[in-house]
Amino acid sequence: MSAYNANWSLMTPEIVLGILALVIFTIDFMTGVKGKKPFLGRMSIIALLVTAVLVYINRGAGTIADIFIVDHFSTMFKIILLVGVAIVIAISMHYLDKNDDVYQGEFYSLMLFAALGAMLMVSSADLITLYIGLELLSISSYCLAGFKKHNRKSTEGAIKYVVLGGTASAFILYGMSFLYGLTGTTSIIDISQVISSLYVDYPFIVVMSILFMLAGFGFKISIVPFHMWAPDVYEGSPTPVTAFLSVVSKIAGFAIVLRVFFTTFLGSEGVLYDEWTWIIAIIATVTMIVGNLIALTQKNIKRLMAYSGVAQAGYLLVPIAAIFIPSYSIGVIIFYSIVYVFMTLGAFAIITLVTEDSGRDDFSSFSGLYKRSPYMAIAMSVFLLGLAGLPLTAGFVGKAWIFISAAQAGMLWLAGVMFVTSVISFYYYFGVIKQMFMNEPNPNDVELKAPLSISVVVTIALAVTIILGVLPGLMIDWIAYIQW
Amino acid sequence: MNPQMIFFLVLAVLAIACAVLVLQLKRISHRVVSMAFCFFAIAGLYFLLGAEFIGIIQIIVYAGAVTILFIFGMMMTEHRNITFSAHPRKLHRVLSFVGVGTLLGFMLYGILNMDLPQNGSPRVYEEGTAHEIGLVLYGHYVIAVIGMAFLLTAALIGAIVIARKEAK
16 A cells, blocks of 8 residues: 555554644743743643553554554554653653753653654564664654763763764664665565575575674663663763663664564564574573673662663563564563563652752662651662562563563573572662661751652552552453564 | 776775775864765765766765765864773774674675676666655655654754753
8 A cells, every 4th residue: 555545544643742742842942941841841741641542542453555553562562662751751850850951841852752753663664664763762862861961971971872873773774774685675574575585595694684783773772792882871861861761762672673573584484583593592691691790880870770771671682582472472571561661760760869869879879768768768679679570579570471481482591591690680789778778868868858740650650560560460461462 | 897897996995995084084174075075986886876866965965065064063163182081902902803804704705605696687777766766755655754854853952952052
């Protein structure tokens, strides 16, 4: 079907979000350059939630000219990403309230543009739209990372992010160009139909293309050995942007890795699958080990979260490497993504609150948090324990499901590595918890009052983490065996 | 050796040499000039491939507009050398050279060993015309074009925010 007579109503959520983002941007420059603009934050959250509802209403299945597809997979990921961005904006409202040197309106509009890019990415069935969505997300993130432009670390992080991100994009494009050169089409679906026979004729080029794309996507989801940028960028960026990078960029990156690798590179009946699954298994192993081991030595909470995020990306790679049934792996990843989004964003809400209060981001700013704000300290402990994978939290269920799926796929050693590295991760998460409960508060720290936006975010994230931890069936029955 | 091959070799060597010079030259104005020549050489390669439209766009946009933008940027900013850390150590240089060399070796091996079927009949170059490109761009790939529009808007907003001089 040509794009002229396609069913454009499939794109309603994207169109609505695009228009609302432009409206919010227009309102911003009509209300002056400086000053606090909390109403723009509220409007952005409403825009994102409205879009999420529209995505849900529009969930059916269909394509526009074979380059934009709406299916259960894209619907799930879009809702996760939109809710994630809405929570990040709720966290940013507190951050922007505390920081006068950050332009407020542009911050929100760039977040919305990034959300639009992420939606375009997960819905695209064509390498060109996929790349443009990726760049829309990445370029907005580059700008957001450098938003505190008078801060040396923020600028340094943003420059590193731009240079390395550009290199990663070049790798992705180069890998895509091989595929295009061999097939003469950029449509993922068309490529997937001919890839098996192409692999027989040109094995080297096809594998090279897979490796180039894996390297480029690997940068975006920060897996070892493409993780070098993460700690510096995470440390330098404004804290809500760090939350954005570790959640939205990463989950959207995983969505396209799934889309590209599970459609294009699976080949007919998975012939091609054996070629790259062991590479991903090795990368997952190295990522889990390196991420968790380097995290042990960190003294800065944002760097700790960066390495913890690297390790989490390793866990998420396990179901991609150990495919039992592709749709089953997708279900496992979607479940862990949901869990990861809420636990990480809850933790980042509290990190924003604490670091903005103390003005420092090393562990000591957390000391005695229990005496200053018991609720926040307990919630933070739950999030960290969830990220570590302690039972009764959603993190445990997610990890257990990944573990089981890897075992079912016959990759018990990979599941074993995951188990051992999770145990290691307890050590550094407990380091933060110890600071909060065992140490005395710094002498001049008073009781910590959380603003409404942070309290709401923490409460929602806490509720999801515990409810999904105790009653995982609510979600699992619904997600398992999700279809394209 | 047919004339096409000779032109290809000249243009390819020019493009690569200029790209290396962009990295090697010390003064930024020299780098901009060598970048412009690199763009011209790439435009020539497009012409050789029969993609006249893309070749002309390459000259207008890259060799023209982008180079001028770089010159403006050069004039309007003060460009001191700012490094975040000390110069890379010798070990790092050797390691990165070995890494890049291995990658190049693998790529050359793959590309040289690829025996593509010989297309006997010369292709009719209709795909590269502005008419065809317009139809595909605003028909099949219209979503990508609109996505690009948002991308450029976001990039512009971000660039203005970061580059804006604060009023004291």
